[in-house]
Amino acid sequence: MNRNILVWDIPTRLFHWLFALSFAIAWLTSERDEWLSVHGFFGYLMLGLLCFRLCWGAVGGYYARFSSFLYNPAEGFRYLRQLAQGKGARYIGHNPAGSQAVYLLLAAGLGVTITGLFTLGGEEQQGAIVGVVSLAAAKIIKEGHGLIAKLMLLLVFGHIVGVLVESWLHKENLPRSMVTGMKNAMENTPTSKPYRGAAVLLSALVILFGGWWFSYALQQPAPLNSKAQVAFVGPQLATDPQWREECGSCHLAFHPNLLPARSWQKMMAEQDKHFGTDLALDVATRKALLNFLTVNAAENSNREAAYKINRSLNAAESPLRITLTPYWVKKHTGIAKAVWNSASVKSKSNCAACHLDAEAGTFEDAAMRIPH
Amino acid sequence: MNRTIVMVTIISGLLVRPVFAQTPVEILASIQKEAGSGAKGFSAARGETFFKTKQGGDMSCSSCHTDNPAATGKHAKTGKAINPLAPSANAERFTDPAKVDKWFKRNCNDVLARVCTPQEKGDFLTYLLTIRG
Numbered sequence: 001m002n003r004n005i006l007v008w009d010i011p012t013r014l015f016h017w018l019f020a021l022s023f024a025i026a027w028l029t030s031e032r033d034e035w036l037s038v039h040g041f042f043g044y045l046m047l048g049l050l051c052f053r054l055c056w057g058a059v060g061g062y063y064a065r066f067s068s069f070l071y072n073p074a075e076g077f078r079y080l081r082q083l084a085q086g087k088g089a090r091y092i093g094h095n096p097a098g099s100q101a102v103y104l105l106l107a108a109g110l111g112v113t114i115t116g117l118f119t120l121g122g123e124e125q126q127g128a129i130v131g132v133v134s135l136a137a138a139k140i141i142k143e144g145h146g147l148i149a150k151l152m153l154l155l156v157f158g159h160i161v162g163v164l165v166e167s168w169l170h171k172e173n174l175p176r177s178m179v180t181g182m183k184n185a186m187e188n189t190p191t192s193k194p195y196r197g198a199a200v201l202l203s204a205l206v207i208l209f210g211g212w213w214f215s216y217a218l219q220q221p222a223p224l225n226s227k228a229q230v231a232f233v234g235p236q237l238a239t240d241p242q243w244r245e246e247c248g249s250c251h252l253a254f255h256p257n258l259l260p261a262r263s264w265q266k267m268m269a270e271q272d273k274h275f276g277t278d279l280a281l282d283v284a285t286r287k288a289l290l291n292f293l294t295v296n297a298a299e300n301s302n303r304e305a306a307y308k309i310n311r312s313l314n315a316a317e318s319p320l321r322i323t324l325t326p327y328w329v330k331k332h333t334g335i336a337k338a339v340w341n342s343a344s345v346k347s348k349s350n351c352a353a354c355h356l357d358a359e360a361g362t363f364e365d366a367a368m369r370i371p372h
Numbered sequence: 373m374n375r376t377i378v379m380v381t382i383i384s385g386l387l388v389r390p391v392f393a394q395t396p397v398e399i400l401a402s403i404q405k406e407a408g409s410g411a412k413g414f415s416a417a418r419g420e421t422f423f424k425t426k427q428g429g430d431m432s433c434s435s436c437h438t439d440n441p442a443a444t445g446k447h448a449k450t451g452k453a454i455n456p457l458a459p460s461a462n463a464e465r466f467t468d469p470a471k472v473d474k475w476f477k478r479n480c481n482d483v484l485a486r487v488c489t490p491q492e493k494g495d496f497l498t499y500l501l502t503i504r505g
Binding site: 249250251252275276277278279280346347349350 | 447449450451452474477478481482
């Protein structure tokens, strides 16, 4: 006598769909720097969900426990062979091949989120582990991060193909079971409990985390032209009232970390023909400015833009225009002419038109908005 | 008790009020002194013409400060916003002699490719002082 029983408890289903959603959004938002705050949120969410799932695998519902699907890879392959011959048996919980997908996806999830944390801490000097990884080392870790993400996408496709094949072979709707939790099973088959309390707790934690992550967007004053308001706020960089006054009257006070010290030396030495203007700075002012500029120059900064601008220059070059540095040029190719010519941008020196934190000099990825 | 409140109010009032080194009128007086007794009197009309007319090059004062000195200007090259120039619209203007010297030197050089005469500076400031924000 067959009947409908509960197989997937609510926390397991919540985990499944939130994990899938997080991966999908993190994948899509990896394309552009400006989406880093969203990408980072879903990365942290994935890591949190994984921690939950590992615990739930020990104490959760019957079919969610690892003990209910402890199959080794050989058993997984044997099951795949049987499946190819149309003889794959129907399992109520995870089948031996599906179990491998679960373990591999959990491992890949951990790999991708942990390398993501190190990339964030290294390249952006942001996040939970700031200062552990150098900007130079972050490059390799970032490549690993991308590679694991691609492997994970392949696993996801494998998992989806498996689900479709199984659904077709056993004439049951497996995706629907992951929504309702129910499956048709023989009498005396073990059932799961819904675990409503744990589900409420898990949902509350996810909502609280999301609220906390995105709430500061509402507290910040709305910058010009921006629609999405979520941006990473960088650390407070060195500032100096005299520098702001002298360098910020005619143009944005470009932060010293955007050029190497040798460029600032040249700039101050040639202050009587500063892009066509004689600045007529007195000796004391020149000296004070040069000191601030060189102490905080690109080579002394741990910001991503500073590091990469400096790295892109060869030692013989002392550019006076930030827009002539190879890194700047590379990062700004592909921006449409219409954007450059739009009334709110006009000049390549108008960093603040797109970089919400240009005044602060941090140039965080997530603080960039191309005006429309 | 009451005296304490009065004192605190006065002291905090002093702290809040911006303290300027000089007033625009004092700055104008020192330009007058620089011009000497031989100069003709300063004229707002001449100052206005000077402000709005291109001086040899392709720029005038109004290229950046706009035709209305009480309005927010815009740097002709970089697009950076420039606070109003007229003291009636911007109390900070013409209160720091060093700053006044610096900007006359820089901007006269950019617009006229020379220094401005005391007569030009006096006319200019006289004009700005007639602007009502």
